[in-house]
Every structure is written in structure tokens, then in C-alpha cells.
Amino acid sequence: MTAFDLTGRRALVTGGAQGLGEGMAQALAAAGASVVVGDLQDDAAAAVAASLGVGHTSVHLDVTDEESWSAAVDAATSALGGLDVVVNNAGIEISNLITEVTADEIRRQLDVNVLGTALGVKHALLAMRPGGSAGNGGTIINVASVAATIAFPGISIYSATKSAIDRLTRVAAMESGKLGYGVRVNCIYPGLVPTAMGAGLADDMARLGLFGSAEEAVEAVVSLTPSGRLGEVRDMADAVVFLASDASRFVNGIGLPVDGGMGM
Template identity: 40%
Template sequence: MGSRLAGKVAIVTGGARGMGAATSRLFVAEGAKVAIADMLDAEGAALAAELGENARFWKHDVTDEAAWATLVAEVEAAFGGVDVLVNNAGIIIFKGLLDTTHDDFKRVLDVNLVGEFLGIKAVAPGMIARGKGAIVNISSVDGMKGANCLVAYASSKWGVRGLTKVAAMELGHKGVRVNSVHPGGVDTIMSNHGSVSRAELNTTYSHVPLQRIGGPEEVAAASLFLASDDASYIHGTEVVVDGGMTTGVYYHGFPGAPGA
């Protein structure tokens, strides 16, 4: 077991599976007490049981402001003051812009952007009172670039990037660090509904410089770094975990491309 988060209390939203579960596991392994916050009862309870006394599951709707107040109060009663928030909960809808309904758009923004805003508002007062804290907002490479078929998702993730900047400006001088993580393709249920093997998924990533899909544990490692005191002077920035996806697109068959 490591000690990079020893003595810290963390809330991880969307913590029951995928990147959230990987983050919850890593944080506990590094000494944190972790509140796994998710709407997925069975998965959340199973993960908390796996991780033992330093993890508990709370069923939590990130779009409900009153639920945030209750969650923070109950986590403080169970574990102590919240030192770290990882705003990870998110959903995605694949639809063209003209086929995306108003309700589609609002639903994605409510979870992916409003949920993170409410999380920051809920934990920040306690962090400010203690003079320290770290907030990690999970955005996406689609918060760094455009993407067809993802109008609601990309809009929400660009919004998270802006939210992070504003929160960093307003909270940094009060002792609270705020940063965003921007994953590229990651092997989770959101991108791999059919349980395709990692090796098979890698074949579809020939456009990415590292030539493979990412693993949820690799995104969790970035969140761990930003949550830890190792990142004590890192604030208001974007950490891109995308295998080079945002670096550029290969022109296959020309010098410098794989196989050329």
C-alpha cells in the first residue's frame, strides 16, 4: 500500500465502475478513505465491500443539489472533512447535432457539467475552512477539440474546462487547488459495450501516436497525482491522458507514420 493520500478523505463520483472504480481502488491503496458516490447500487456496494473499511458506497445523484449537501455531511460524519473531490460522473449520447433533442442536450449537461458545478459548491466551503483541498474535474479530449456526433457531450466537456478555470481563480487563493483531466479513448463500458478485448480495441486506434486505447487505471493515476501533495503547485491546468490523440492525426503512407 502506498501513502500518497494518507489521512485524506475523498469523494469519487461515478465511482462504481470504469474510471471511477479504478480511481476509488487506487485512492484506497494510497491511504485515502473513499466515498464511492454513484447511482449504481449493486456495483457500488460490491466495490465498497471489496475495498474494505476505508471505502463506503453512497447512492448519489450528482444533479441534485440537496443530495450533495447530504452526501458531504454524511461523509464528514463517517470519515472526516473532505480533502479531495474527483468529479468523474458522466454520460454520453451519440447523435448528430440536428438529431439531438433539447432534452438530450440538457440531460448530458445536467450530469456532466451541472453535476460538477454542484460538487464544487458542496465541498469547497469545508475545504476553505480547513485551508486546503484538491478538486479534480474529469473532462475529455472532446473538451479540447471538436467531435462529430457528440454535440452535447463535447459541449459539456468544454464547459467543464471553463468551470475549472473559474473555480481555480476563485478558490486557489483560499487553499483549494482545481484541475481538470482530459481522457482520450479509454476501455470502459462507456466505450466498450460489447466487452471487446483490449488487444482488439487497440487495432482501432491507429490514428493515435501510442497506437492503443487507454486503460481506466491510467486516468486514475493522473487523478491521484493531482489529488496528492506531489501536485502542490499545479493549479487551473489541463492534464491530457489521451495517448497523443490531441497531438495530431497521422497521414498514413507518408514518412513518420506507423509502418512508413
């Protein structure tokens, strides 16, 4: 057994039906955790859970809805016999220039990225704190972005929401510690990963006239990254396993860059 072994841990991953969330669910399961895949896409979430093997399941979850959160956490805790890890991964990105962004685009990103994560932190703490439905402490991992640490054009609102997640993470960690909840709260800052969302972002940069093509936008990101490449899903997933494991037992209230140095 190593410090990264998650055998016996119970985890809920939001936005787990695709992209980074799917990769995080796979990595947690591979490390030994039992995983509940939470997502609006019921069929896709169920397929991911089935691909993980026996002992894993899925749950319908609209992260913007408090009742949905309460039901999902109850279902996950019941299905797994407890809850030790919550990964708040669900998020959206809508590219636009500041002068063109609409109120609906702003609200949508605030609802999913900020409200959704805040509700996730709330209900994870309620479940994992002493006297909660799980009650044995645990860890919360929020997914921010390198966009919280750099000024990249076309993603002003997305960047603002991810900066909010960083602040939320740190305050939640302090509250948890002060109140003796026994729950660590951290976040990661993923760099650009060529998932559907990442590819869409590159296309948007060209559409908005900020770069000559999607390829040029990607080249700009790589040129800003000391590691000289885009991120991979496994890079982000491995960081989540680290923060969920005993290897990070004294890591609390931090934002961990997983961006190849882009945001330094």
C-alpha cells in the same frame, strides 16, 4: 513515504460504482486514502466500497440534485472525519448527429456533466474552505475528456459539456485562490477507454453511419493517438492520484491530457 502517498487523505469519488470511477476509487485507496464511493447505483457502489477494504464506504448521490450533494458531502465528511479530495467523475455520453439530437438528449448531458460537476465543485469548496465542515483545504479533480480538445463526429453535445468542465475548472481554481480557500482545482482529459461507455460510443459511431463498424471507429481513434493504443482505466486513475497528491502541490487550474497524445 513518497509524494504520491495519500495516507490520511479522505476522498469522495462520484460515479464510483463502475468504469473510470471505480478504477479511481481503487487507485486512491491503494495510495492510502480513505474513500467514499458516491453513485446512484447504491448496491454497486456499496460493493465497490467493500472491495476496497476496511475504512471505505459508499453514499447515495444524484449529482444533478443539490440536496443530494449537500447530504453526500455531509455524510462523507462525517464518515471519514474530514474531506480532502473530491473527484467529479460522474458523466454520461449520448451520441447523435447535430441534425438529429433532441432537446432531451441535450438537457440530460448538460444536467449530469455540467450541472453535476458544478454542484460538486460548489459543495466541495464549501466543505473544504476555512470554516467549512472539513475546513482544511484540499483538491478537486474534475473529469473532462479529450472530446473537449478535438472535433470527433457524433459527440457534439458531449464535447460541449466537457469543454464547459474545462472552463469551470479554471475559474474555480482562480476563485479559490483569490478567496484563500486553500483548494486546488484541476481536471483531466481522458482518452477513449474501453469501458462500457467507451464500447457504447464505438457502437454508436457505426449506428450513426459515421464509420463502417465499431472496430473501424476504434481504429480511427488509435490512428489519431501517437501512443498507438486506447487508454486504460489505470492510466486515468494514476493521473487522479497524482493530482490528489503532494507531487502536484503547485499544479492548479489546469487540464491534464491523459489521452496518449490524441488531443495535442
